[in-house]
Amino acid sequence: MTAIGAPAARMPLSRHLAEARTRLIRSAAALLVGCVAGYLLSGTILEFVRAPIEELAASRNASLNFDSVTGAFDLTIAIAVGAGVVLSSPVWLAELFAFIAPGLTRREKRYTIGFLVSAVPLFLAGCAMGLLVFPHMVLLLTSFASDESSSVLDASSYVGFVVKFVVATGTAFVLPVFIVLLNLIGLLPARTIVRSWRVWIIAIVLFSALVTPAADVMSMFLIAVPMSALFVAAGAVVVVHDRLAARRAALDPADSHEPVPAL
Helix, strand or coil: CCCCCCCCCCCCHHHHHHHHHHHHHHHHHHHHHHHHHHHHHHHHHHHHHHHHHHHHHCCCEEEEECCCCCHHHHHHHHHHHHHHHHHCHHHHHHHHHHHHHHHCCHHHHHHHHHHHHHHHHHHHHHHHHHHHHHHHHHHHHHCCCCCCCEEEEEHHHHHHHHHHHHHHHHHHHHHHHHHHHHHHCCCCCHHHHHHCHHHHHHHHHHHHHHHCCCCCHHHHHHHHHHHHHHHHHHHHHHHHHHHHHHHHHHHCHHHCCCCCCCC
């Protein structure tokens, strides 16, 4: 097997396949352990997700229901697998990077490591923000029904709604890292990002309005403000990068692989 820091070398196909099999086995073993842990935690996770419904049940008839005999089992397995993928992500991400690293240049390795180190915490922070906001969304959306109505919710659909919202929020928090990455590889100059800041802010506000109820302005701001701050931080990073690259190119034109637009 090839170590992460080892220099790239030509390997026969059989060795590539053997290494891929070894890393797949390690990733699968980590995923299996994560799924077992997720199964053990599934009850706690479901209770946490159910909390807004229990709060709603204090004022009206509200409950989570299963539409089939196997509904509870299917939902438990889905939660276990989802939790397993998240819990085992450090292992399979490391195995994936270790497999592709020998084919990357030193610069590409640096960018990839930087992206992972930045993106993973931001994704987790976005997911945490989604978990903070979703109870308010549930209570607000169900409040449109009259007090005499009953909120009989399908458990699978309800959990799916929560997961989609949390993942969407986590993904949105990673978008500024993609902006920086596109700038580092020369596809998105800082000048373009700075000049289109109004478009980015409008896009952030629209996204926050789409993933939160229209009447819940506070939840929208809880998502829009951190995303806007991350965009500003990404803009500052790309501006500094392009200015340093332009300065290096002016001092040594041969050191620059491609022209960097001036700000």
